[in-house]
Amino acid sequence: MNLTGQLSGDIGSLSELQYLDLSFNVDMTGSLPQAIGSLKKLSTLCLTGSGFTGPIPSTIGSLQQLVNLSLNSNRFNGQIPNSIGNLSKLYYLDLTNNLLEGSIPVSDGINPGLDMLLQAKHFHLGMNKLSGTIPPRLFSSNMILIHVLFDNNNLNGSIPSSLGFVQTLEMVRFDRNSLSGPLPSNLNNLTNVNELSLSNNNLTGAMVNLTGMNSLSNLDMSNNSFNASDFPPWIASLPSLITLKMERTQLQGQVLVDLFSRPYLQTVVLRNNHFNGTLNIGTTYSNQLQLIDFQNNSITNFTQNTGNITLLLEGNPVCEQTNQVAESYCIASSPNSSYSTPPNNCLQVTCNSDQVASPNCKCSYPYKGTMFFRALSSLDLKNSSYYSDLAEFLMQTLKSYALPVDSVSLSNPTVDSSGYLELSLEVFPSGEESFNKTGITMVGFVLNSLIFNPPSLFGPFYLIAYAYGNYAVLAGVYAFHQKKRAERASEQNNPFAHWDVNLGNGGVPQLKSAKRFSFEELKKYTNNFSEGNSIGSGGYGKVYQSTLPTGEVIAIKRAQRDSMQGGLEFKTEIELLSRVHHKNLVSLVGFCFEQGEQMLVYEYIPNGTLMDSLSGKSGIRLDWMGRLKATLGAARGLVYLHEHANPSIIHRDIKSNNILLDESFNAKVADFGLSKSELDSERNSVTTQVKGTLGYLDPEYYMTQQLTKKSDVYSFGVVMLELITARRPIERGKYIVGEVRKAMDKTKDLYNLHEIIDPFIGLGKSLKGLEEFVNLAMRCVEESGDKRPTMDEVVKEIEKIMQLAGMNLSADSEPSSANYVEVSKGSSHHPYNSDSFGYSGSFPPSMIELQSK
Known part of the structure; x- marks a missing residue:
């Protein structure tokens, strides 16, 4: 909206207001007026990415109908008001990336607290200055939380065992605090958790056995002071494991070979430990495995062929042997990279001092900004394929909104002290020397983190854009009617613009049980979708029967053009279906989402309806x-x-x-x-x-x-x-x-x-x-x-x-x-x-x- 100035206390006179979204108005300053508490019918208050300062008013606790409270990415300071605990209908609480300090408020018999939010599913309090302990009273078995994100604060003390009572949890992030003491023994009660990040604390004692956490896909306990121990065998039994990071955790001995055969495993980071002997990854390692990082251990032998897997062994005795020094896995990987998107097979041009040459060798004034991703610590910044994939994905997304974009350039990847990957971004206009105001606004809109989902390797992100001519821009310029109009246009022009499974998608949940089939695979299995394989039809399209190479009989549901969903809707559907498992529910085997096709693959049910x-x-x-x-x-x-x-x-x-x-x-x-x-x-x-x-x-x-x-x-x-x-x-x-x-x-x-x-x-x-x-x-x-x-x-x-x-x-x-x-x-x-x-x-x-x- 490009609003400027302060929010007037007169806002309190809008007594019938139910939805207030002032997101991404970076030039809105000043405090949030106490009169906000007069909006008794308000169900959504969203101020994400604006410039608000001062304390969060305690009157916010009067908004009894509030369901969504998103105050993230501002400059609010002071303490979290106890009165938020009065918001009995609150579903989503996001205070991330502010300057909030003090303790996390809980009720004490007189004052309310966050422990009273029994309908809430999201506690996002990361990237603040919160201190004190995590109150044991904060969690209870009556809660239905799925996200508890307290990362990047100054919290101390131990992790309360009451956390283990909230069995609905799916993501827990306590990383980058000053937590100490042993882990609670009941952590493995959290059987629905798929991401557990406890890195960069002062945790001690034995590493708790997490057997039974069958949904756990991302585990990071790096940089803690656990007791020295052999590699825990329970880790190799986690069926859904995708990313394992245990850097500097006093592990020793040898890693169980079974770890590398976890079917979804992609990343293993165990550097700066005391592993020794021979590193053996076996012969049945996951076909999704991308990175194995054992730098700075005591490994003396490795002789296997790892194919396309990136293996890092620098700092181990095996790399001191004469015949191993030249091996790629013994070459040190620098922490940063001077990567810049290369020219696209064109002759370099010399531009005026204030213009920039695009990858297509055209001089213009690009839209510039910095993208901040929650990076994997294991990301190899020197691997240019990561950035070329991201640039291609950005280009596809911008083109899907019919924007006049010539090319995209990425450069200067670095990882900051909070573990975020920073990338410089330039978006070049097509046919003109510069974007007009509408073009700038729409580029910012599309690159808003609410719209753009990057490949899963990069994860969640935000983008800050620089001043452009006379326009101060922030990616995430958000006007509700513009968003809806652009979404409809995108859906009509390209129903798959929002998601390409070949490039992945950000965020959780991860798909674990659903296989991604290529169009060519399903075409082959159905004899080019022949009538002989057709077993049914309806308003949505046709269903084909086929048999996989494993012998499993499947039914392939192929959508016809006029019954297709939007890309995000289709993504949401298969994420849901892949999590639902019961012998009396039809099981999703996989899906196909490419070449203009939407297909769902199910177990074949032979006796009809x-x-x-x-x-x-x-x-x-x-x-x-x-x-x-x-x-x-x-x-x-x-x-x-x-x-x-x-x-x-x-x-x-x-x-x-x-x-x-x-x-x-x-x-x-x-x-x-x-x-x-x-x-x-x-x-x-x-x-x-x-x-x-x-x-x-x-x-x-x-x-x-x-x-x-x-x-x-x-x-x-x-x-x-x-x-x-x-x-x-x-x-x-x-x-x-x-x-x-x-x-x-x-x-x-x-x-x-x-x-x-x-x-x-x-x-x-x-x-x-x-x-x-x-x-x-x-x-x-x-x-x-x-x-x-x-x-x-x-x-x-x-x-x-x-x-x-x-x-x-x-x-x-x-x-x-x-x-x-x-x-x-x-x-x-x-x-x-x-x-x-x-x-x-x-x-x-x-x-x-x-x-x-």
Whole structure:
């Protein structure tokens, strides 16, 4: 917006204001007025990257509707107000990169504190001057935090064991403080943590065993004073490990060869320790391994071929041997580099003193700035490929917004004292000597850290741009309507502009279970997407069956052009799907996102949808026992989404067409993919565009326009009625819920539902538990959500019904002739044909809600 001056106290008169975003107005100065506390309806206060000074006003604690408080990258000083603890709806707290000092406030019976923010998921307090200890009272098992980022402060004392009670945590950063003492023994309770950074402290004692932290992908304990010990064997057992950094941690002996076979491992930094003997990385090391740094140890022997892996052994005895001195791994790597983007095969030109030659050898006035990345300490600054990849990625991003950019140049990479990589940036105009004001604004907008996601190697960043002519610019110039307009234009011109999997993407979570397939791979597996491999189609595109070289059978869902998501939406969807694992949910095997294609690869489910079974289309009919088994499986899948996924997931489109049957007739829930998400400040949840299915939609939605977990329960109740009637929810103008309710007579056998019950269910046989099943279904479809059970309660009731029917709950994998009736043998009709097929992860806007627990 390029606003200047101070924020007037008159802002307090805007009593109906709900959203205030003054981000990236570097020339806004002065303090935040106390009158800000009068904006009682404010849900978002975002002042990121502006010039505010002075203390944060205590009146901010009066904003009871506040969900997002982002005051990062200003010059606020003084202490963090205790009153922030009164913000009971707060979801996101970001005070990073200010001048805040004093202790972290917690409640004391009189004054509030941050420990009272039980709905918060983000505590970002890094890069300040905070001191004192991390209060044990700050954390509790009632919290749902996922990020605790306290790096680059002056905190001392020990890490409190109460941290281990917050089992929702995904990222913990306490690096670059003065913390001391031993690590809490319960750290391994944090099984969802994927990044743990404790480097550059004074931690002592034994290195705690982190076995069980199966999500841990980035571990950094460098530069501490732990007890001298051999390499901990538990490190080699971490299944998701990507980056391991333990520089100067008193480790000795030899590294277990199993470490290097971790499937996702990319970076190992163990320099400045006491490892000795032979370094052995084995023959089955990770194909993603990029860097092994053992500089300044006592390694005496290494003879393996490491291929394209960068190996650093300088400062070890092995490099003092005559025949090893010339080996590349014995050549010292300088800390900084004089790299500059080279010319693009053109003749160098001489420019006027105030102009600069671009990589395309054209003289002009470039947009200049410095990019600051949270660098890996292991980054080899002399490796020019890092910077050429980044420059290409920057160029692609700028071009995707149709900006007149000739080229991009990067130079002078250095790492500062806080561990941030600094890179000088120049963006050159195309066709003119300089950018006009609109061009400058748009370049700054696109390079805003809210828009541009760099390759994952570089991680999160911010950019400060220099004065340009008469314009003072800051990358991150943010006007809401401009942002939306540019996003729409980018999506229309290039739906993949925001993310290229070949170059990676920043931030966490990392994809661990989903494989990235190239377009050529999937083209080969499907015989060039031949009709012979096609097994289904719908409004989104086609589905193809194939077999991987491993023998695994897969289903490939290929989006057609008009049903594709935006790049960020597609990225969010596969990140979500790759984290959701349950035997009653369809598993994502991988994805493809290149050459104008969006494809999702799933496990192949051979027996089609529950709808196809009930209609006879699949050639398979389930009897009563088989239907109970399918009901329990689908219900368990939903309980996982509601109660165990993090964040919890509201499916929003439960129907028989989204429940698939595997080879043993176990039910698997599909179509729980994410698209078009936005923060719902009223419910502290992430919601998506609503598009339910007629006949399954919660009646309360028509009044509230909100879908909840109880909405899923309603839809599931409709599916239960389908299971006993084999009728669609609305058939020949009649609604299944109303028809069952009208026909029911609890004084009669089978509740007088003989005319409605599907004959294939096994009429004439004993249908033990059917009446209880109907009772449960009718409770699920109560008009009021308050009267419906939870899915967890539904599972318990179904288990009781199955026991009443004489079924063994543990025998839920092997089929038997008593579970199903196979009809139409030899039918050429594929169970997933036509519009009935629906694997999870739809490309059009799907029905899901991520909700705080």
